[in-house]
Amino acid sequence: MNAINQNAFAKPAGNAQQSPAIELDNVTCRFITADGKATVALRDFSMSVARGEFVAVVGPTGCGKSTTLSLITGLLKPTMGQVRVMGQPVDGIDPRIGFVFQNDAVFPWRSVRDNVAAGPLFRGKPKDQAYELANEWIRRVGLDKFGDHYPHQLSGGMRKRVALAQTFINSPEILLMDEPFSALDMQTRTLMQGELLQLWSAHAGSVVFVTHDLEEAIALADKVYVLTARPATLKSTYPIDLPRPRVMEEVRYEQRFIDISRKIWADLREEVHIA
Numbered sequence: 001m002n003a004i005n006q007n008a009f010a011k012p013a014g015n016a017q018q019s020p021a022i023e024l025d026n027v028t029c030r031f032i033t034a035d036g037k038a039t040v041a042l043r044d045f046s047m048s049v050a051r052g053e054f055v056a057v058v059g060p061t062g063c064g065k066s067t068t069l070s071l072i073t074g075l076l077k078p079t080m081g082q083v084r085v086m087g088q089p090v091d092g093i094d095p096r097i098g099f100v101f102q103n104d105a106v107f108p109w110r111s112v113r114d115n116v117a118a119g120p121l122f123r124g125k126p127k128d129q130a131y132e133l134a135n136e137w138i139r140r141v142g143l144d145k146f147g148d149h150y151p152h153q154l155s156g157g158m159r160k161r162v163a164l165a166q167t168f169i170n171s172p173e174i175l176l177m178d179e180p181f182s183a184l185d186m187q188t189r190t191l192m193q194g195e196l197l198q199l200w201s202a203h204a205g206s207v208v209f210v211t212h213d214l215e216e217a218i219a220l221a222d223k224v225y226v227l228t229a230r231p232a233t234l235k236s237t238y239p240i241d242l243p244r245p246r247v248m249e250e251v252r253y254e255q256r257f258i259d260i261s262r263k264i265w266a267d268l269r270e271e272v273h274i275a
């Protein structure tokens, strides 16, 4: 992928006194299933993501990580507590938020170019401008030769690049990622992690990255949140003081990385066993 040094994330206006990008205050989220049973996914959970911060969320399977993202997007409302984005209570779908999920959100019947242009077109950009921007993003994610290809003609890693272009083209101030790379093989995954950091580091956006993979969380993030087994609440928070830029192929062999991994895993392991 080409080096990226232009703004993809919209720079938030204002100064350091601003509210955090995302705040969850004592949030509880309870689901009532069709047979009337209650499941508490999150309990009294608080989290704060600063503007420009890269936060990773880890926790045992089924604890409530994806639920956290759904609360930030406004797809779910908390049973108790408050969720704020840029200082305002969440109220419906916020166009400042972009998503990348495990499953590609590409339209299989559209070419790469049409997929990438879809966001700006939907937001009302004139067609020529939307396609000019799409071509620029296709180039930035290294898919110049594949603009006319369809998703089924691409590898998993290439489809993920389309997903990143589709998301970054909308200049999100907040990017929510739910195990975006977990379906990729190890090498492609490492490449994509590096590409994501390149995109993110050039901009002022905030990222919440949910993953099962503790090493991925540490390699990418400024801060790792460890959740408890369900009902999830915050178990601990770890600032990751590894210097940036980080080289994904090398960072996990550094002694500091190994020390941090060991510490967080000791914490996470207890919860995985409970789950």
Ligand SMILES: Nc1ncnc2c1ncn2[C@@H]1O[C@H](COP(=O)(O)OP(=O)(O)OP(=O)(O)O)[C@@H](O)[C@H]1O
Binding pocket: 031, 032, 033, 039, 040, 041, 059, 060, 061, 062, 063, 064, 065, 066, 067, 068, 230
């Ligand atoms: N819409 C829903 N209705 C009922 N229960 C739900 C709903 N969404 C999630 N849950 C339940 O809430 C709990 C938390 O789910 P969530 O998907 O947030 O966990 P997760 O930590 O992301 O899981 P995983 O690690 O397996 O991806 C699970 O027990 C799940 O079954």
